[in-house]
Amino acid sequence: MGEQKSRSRHLIDLEIISAIDLIPTSDLSEATLMESRNNQSKMLPQIDVTQMFPVTFEERAVPSYFGGPDIRIEIIKPRQPKNNKMPLYYSIHGGGMVLGSPVGDRSSHASLAAQHGFCCVSVYYRLAPEHVQPSQLQDCYSGLKWCIEHAEELAIDTQKVALAGSSAGGGLAAGLALYIRDQKEFDIHHLRLRSPMLDDRTSISPDHPYAGEFVWTKRSNYFGWKSVLGHEPGQGEVSEYYVPARAKSLAGLPPTYISIGSIDLFIDEALLFAKQLVFDGVLVELHVYPGYHHLAPMFPNAHFSQEGAKSSEYALLKALELQ
Numbered sequence: 001m002g003e004q005k006s007r008s009r010h011l012i013d014l015e016i017i018s019a020i021d022l023i024p025t026s027d028l029s030e031a032t033l034m035e036s037r038n039n040q041s042k043m044l045p046q047i048d049v050t051q052m053f054p055v056t057f058e059e060r061a062v063p064s065y066f067g068g069p070d071i072r073i074e075i076i077k078p079r080q081p082k083n084n085k086m087p088l089y090y091s092i093h094g095g096g097m098v099l100g101s102p103v104g105d106r107s108s109h110a111s112l113a114a115q116h117g118f119c120c121v122s123v124y125y126r127l128a129p130e131h132v133q134p135s136q137l138q139d140c141y142s143g144l145k146w147c148i149e150h151a152e153e154l155a156i157d158t159q160k161v162a163l164a165g166s167s168a169g170g171g172l173a174a175g176l177a178l179y180i181r182d183q184k185e186f187d188i189h190h191l192r193l194r195s196p197m198l199d200d201r202t203s204i205s206p207d208h209p210y211a212g213e214f215v216w217t218k219r220s221n222y223f224g225w226k227s228v229l230g231h232e233p234g235q236g237e238v239s240e241y242y243v244p245a246r247a248k249s250l251a252g253l254p255p256t257y258i259s260i261g262s263i264d265l266f267i268d269e270a271l272l273f274a275k276q277l278v279f280d281g282v283l284v285e286l287h288v289y290p291g292y293h294h295l296a297p298m299f300p301n302a303h304f305s306q307e308g309a310k311s312s313e314y315a316l317l318k319a320l321e322l323q
Contacts, residue, residue, distance in 0.1 A: 008213045015303060016295070023215070028099075047282055054114050056075075056077050056078075056079055064138060066134075075119065090162065091122045091169070092173050095321065105122055106298050119156050128224070131284075144163070144176070161186075165181075167197050170197060174191065176238065178247055190256070194260075194279065194297075195266055198245040199243060199245030199284060201233065202265065203221040204222065211265055216291050255284070257281070259288075261288075261292025262289065287311060290307075
């Protein structure tokens with residue numbers, strides 16, 4: 001690794017460089033998947049957000065609209081809602097399509113619920129490679145559709161719905177937004193994508209000279225895409241609902257917020273997606289953070305993390321007409 005190490009290390013923002021040494025980069029594969037899942041679940045503290053914020057926490061099993069197994073969701077609400085109807089923040093977790101759970105997002109959702117009166121819902125979608133698409137799309141859609149259909153019970157405003165995702169969750173959120181647009185059963189009003197995993201072709205394209213060396217690598221990305229698609233990435237005909245970068249048109253998507261680090265593997269696909277959104281007449285806000293990598297969220301107090309928190313919150317509240 002000696003030579004390779006120096007490829008982009010000098011570009012990393014010094015506030016977030018320690019993550020690279022704390023969590024050494026290793027390529028994800030079938031052989032290391034179970035160990036990675038175990039390590040990740042140990043790292044995520046099972047915190048009780050109801051002790052830290054004035055919120056309620058509930059888990060529900062909701063039915064699939066596609067005949068699949070029930071889907072588990074987490075619902076975090078303010079104890080004392082500001083209005084009779086709450087805006088809905090529906091979140092899809094990251095993990096390269098093969099790892100992860102909503103546990104890591106609980107604190108930020110509780111904060112959003114407490115501060116701005118959101119009903120925050122996270123979905124436990126089926127992971128690859130045990131389950132391939134359309135399992136993930138169906139689970140994510142079913143969870144959101146259930147919320148919309150139970151708006152009265154949940155006390156949510158179906159005219160103020162935000163869809164959010166990070167990394168793999170960002171890719172799933174973008175694909176879900178396209179599916180919602182085409183199904184025309186209900187609307188979403190804001191799309192928030194952080195370091196989104198949008199394009200399977202990145203995993204088979206030539207190496208980027210500076211992006212993707214650390215944290216989430218091209219090899220890990222190849223494993224993630226192959227796992228979720230059930231075939232080799234980069235093939236001709238793939239649904240845009242699974243690979244949003246393949247969409248012929250992004251017209252009709254809601255105002256979209258995208259943030260990405262300059263040395264993140266997904267930098268090019270995020271830039272191209274933003275360009276396509278602009279071309280298709282969608283309001284888009286794009287932030288590229290210099291020297292930021294895929295583990296930047298581990299450092300919420302770093303300068304650009306704080307900038308991102310402010311700008312993404314403003315975009316969310318503005319799109320939902322909450323300010």
